[in-house]
Amino acid sequence: MKKFITRLLLVLSIALPVASIASEEVSLEKANIDLRNQQSLQRGAKYFVNYCMGCHSLSMSRYNRVATDLGLTPEQVQKNLIFTRTDGELSKVGELMKNGMTPKYGNEAFGNAPPDLSLEGRLRGADWIYSFLKAFYKDPTRPLGVNNTVFANVGMPHVLWELQGMQELQHAEAAEGEHAAANAHAEPKLVLATPGKISLAEYDRVVLDITNFLVYVSEPGKLHRQAVGIWVVLFLLVFIVVAYFLKKEYWKDVH
Ligand code: HEC
Structure with missing residues (x-):
């Protein structure tokens, strides 16, 4: 774990200045x-x-x-x-x-x-x-x-x-x-x-x-995709509730 963190810090210390130089090039x-x-x-x-x-x-x-x-x-x-x-x-x-x-x-x-x-x-x-x-x-x-x-x-x-x-x-x-x-x-x-x-x-x-x-x-298709996306997310939210009760039903006899 320690090794991983040292490596991560190393990568960040190199990557961050490079990224900031790249974005500074033209405003x-x-x-x-x-x-x-x-x-x-x-x-x-x-x-x-x-x-x-x-x-x-x-x-x-x-x-x-x-x-x-x-x-x-x-x-x-x-x-x-x-x-x-x-x-x-x-x-x-x-x-x-x-x-x-x-x-x-x-x-x-x-x-x-x-x-x-x-x-x-x-x-x-x-x-x-x-x-x-x-x-x-x-x-x-x-x-x-x-x-x-x-x-x-x-x-x-x-x-x-x-x-x-x-x-x-x-x-x-x-x-x-x-x-x-x-x-x-x-x-x-x-x-x-x-x-x-x-x-x-x-x-x-x-x-x-x-x-x-x-x-x-x-x-x-971007606008269409975004419009459909809202309905997809809404569906998923509703489905979470359904799935939750379904799970409760299935597991109620398992102890
Ligand atoms: C007379 C020919 C000509 C016309 C008309 C023209 N361009 Fe260009 N355009 C070029 C050339 C040649 C390049 C490539 C430049 C280079 O790579 O040095 C270029 C490059 C570009 C690029 C950059 C492409 C890249 O490398 O990412 C954009 C954006 C662009 N043109 C937009 C437009 C727009 C918008 C119009 C109309 C308002 C337009 N051009 C009209 C010749 C033209």
Whole structure:
């Protein structure tokens, strides 16, 4: 037992600092997404097919499943969400949400092929996606002229720049005297150098809707699962009572 406790302490003393370093790497903003908000999901889907799907597919989703979950009719989907083509024809509502970009072309154009985002919501989480989409800034040293504070040296262009505008990374001024030391540790800040078409608050909402949609897509059955889960737990609670009396009945003659 003593040996076990010593080992446990050893493992913890190594694991805890590692975990805290990992979580300190970038500070993420909290994304207050709401999977029950169908309007936000509908807007998110629309932004996604307009701004992202040229490069990123959602190859585990079908248009008609998304339509049902988001409360859209197949006609609305065909008209508003489908811009991709299969064999020259516009995709049909029963098809997977794939695009025409091959990994080879993606690699040549961007260095890294744009990944499929079907599971991105589970891989990175809402806060990461939300913060990532808000963290592009101008960096002339990069091939596409932008960089990202959440995903350093990212190969993706700032596709929403028209909406958000362009940010710049401002390093703390090198101050003299007693504040110099404090300033040296101050984090560089993102500031909006060129405003976009919409205000920052509106941009936050656009990004939140896209994040909400990506989190929904990564687990379309989540709301249903949670709703069923409540009934399962209630059933189990009732069943405990039944099982208890059953046990009493069975064991009453055993001494
Ligand atoms: C012009 C092509 C292009 C468009 C349009 C585009 N992306 Fe990307 N995206 C990329 C590439 C390329 C990468 C891979 C970057 C890398 O690995 O360096 C990427 C990476 C990402 C990642 C990170 C994936 C990871 O590694 O976990 C996310 C999230 C993402 N994109 C979301 C979006 C969203 C949301 C939109 C629409 C608003 C969008 N992208 C539009 C090209 C694009």
